[in-house]
Amino acid sequence: MDQVVGLAPDAASVKAGQGLARNEKWADAGSSERAVWGSCQGSGKQPYQTGVDLGGPAYKCSCPSRKFPCKHALGLMLLWANGEIQHADEPDWVRTWVDQRAERSERPERKPGEVADPIAAQQRAARRADRVSAGLAELAGWLDDQVRQGLGGFDQRAYAELSRLAARMVDAQAPGVAGAVRRAAAVVGRGHGWPGELLEELALIHLIVAAHGRLDELPPSLADTVLSRIGWSTETARVLAEGEQVEDDWLMLGRVVEPDERLTVRRVWLRGATTGRIGLILTFAAAGRPLDPLPARPGEYVPGALSYYPGALPLRALLTQSDPRTPAPRPTGHTVRQALASYVESLAADPWNERWPLVLQDVRPARHGEGWALVDEAGDGLELVPGWDPLKLLAVSAGDPITVAGEWNRAGLRPMTCWHHDRAVIL
CATH class of the missing domain: 2.40.50 (OB fold (Dihydrolipoamide Acetyltransferase, E2P))
Incomplete structure (x- = not known):
């Protein structure tokens, strides 16, 4: 039992693992001379499939945690160490996984890109997870301070504070969050409405920090999104x-x-x-x-x-x-309102989504303040990103409605392609 506890990356993982070391938490649990395995129901629809190669030990779990071993693997090993898991034939996924690990260990030379030491790789991932958690905890404290103090006078200290925080997130190996902090810094002092834009950026940062703290409770697909936004890559x-x-x-x-x-x-x-x-x-x-x-x-x-x-x-x-x-023929498109509705739908699934492709049908380029917009037959328009040169778009349109595909973000629409009849014109 002490040996299993000694494998835990931190005290919180030990406590969480002990909470899962109960038979009612597991289905299809079994053990062999080589491995122990089982399925643990989490917050998602599908249970987390967990396996431990006893020869390593090495761990395999479908949960989104980046700790090695995760709480599910710890709970499974504690249950096994207590003699509460019966001997059984290895299911196909366990047998294949353990066989592949054994085969790799026997190779005289590893292939390009193959991990030389999976245990060391797991330990590096665990150390990174700890750094990310510590960095995001510091960021959460700073965000709480801003709520208490308010944003009045923030523009006077913005550059130094946000630059320090972005650098801290880089040190914490959370590059995605570092980029979000830099975007927030770029908003400060930009136009009359910058406090509202800054509040929006900080709210999205707070949301990612809060989501990271509840990873184990999120549906697996949303947990994958959170990890990606933080900066974890997928092979x-x-x-x-x-x-x-x-x-x-x-x-x-x-x-x-x-x-x-x-x-x-x-x-x-x-x-x-x-x-x-x-x-x-x-x-x-x-x-x-x-x-x-x-x-x-x-x-x-x-x-x-x-x-x-x-x-x-x-x-x-x-x-x-x-x-x-x-x-391909000219694609079908949407009105401005339909296109924006599709973007709103994307935000409902992923509130951190920055870009979305739109295909606008029967629109004309028109002046809009100091810039340009694409206006549909109903008179609704989408602003183009500031500084975008509309000359090529105007030449294709010549006053007639056209179909335009563009990339939309909060700064406006960046046209990519338009169609003159069925001929695509790259913008």
Whole structure:
């Protein structure tokens, strides 16, 4: 029993594991000479599938926790150490997992990308989880202080405080949160309505901090979203093996390329011709390096399968292209109100969603204050992002209504592609 407790990453995990070390918490539990396994019902629809390779020990659990071992593995081992789990034949998933671990341990040379020491990798992940938790706890305290003090005079101390917090989040290995803090800093002093925008940014940061503290209570898909927003990555191999796969003819709505001093990011937006599903292909390249070739030109179909990354709002995906790309007709679109309603739906699933593709039908470019907007037949309009040059859009439209695909965020719409009859024009 003491040996099991000694494996725990922290005291909180010991306490949580002890709470799960009861027979009524587990279904399909069993043990063999090599492993112990079982299913523990959490807050989601599906129970968490937990296994322990006794030869390591090594742990496998479908829960979203980044601690190794997690509370489910600790509870299972405590129950086993107390002699309360019966001997049984290994189920297929346990036998396959343990066999694969045994096979890897016998390899004289490891393959590229293979983890040399899975136990060490688990320990590194646990140390990172502790750093993330400590950093977010500090951030939570700072946010509570702002609620008590109010935002009056905040612009005078904003740069130093938010810069310090962003750096602290980088040290805590929570790069996603660091980026959110930087976005909040960029809002300060920008226009007359900046206090309201800042409050919105801080509220989203507070929400991610609060969600992290309740990871074990969240549905698995939402927990995956929270971890992704914090900055945990998902291995490509896991996406290809376990991600939801959707086959369709994928229309390439457009692409956005954002270069900076260190990294060039390209976002490619796809929409399924049959399913209507949205897909986002992200590509990265170091500054000065070329990006991978595009899967198609905007306005073309890419027949193939998308493997989606886990999350409450599956968007990012990997594309397996199975057939040559083909021309596509002009896509159907929405009115401005319908398009914005689809964005609101996305926020209901993922409140941290920053971007959303919109296809607007029968819109015209028109002046809007100091900038431009796309206005539909009902007179509703969407502002374009500040500084976007509308000349090419105006030339295609020539005063007539057109279909436009763009990327929407809170700053406005960034047009990517428009259609002149059935011919796609890259903007």
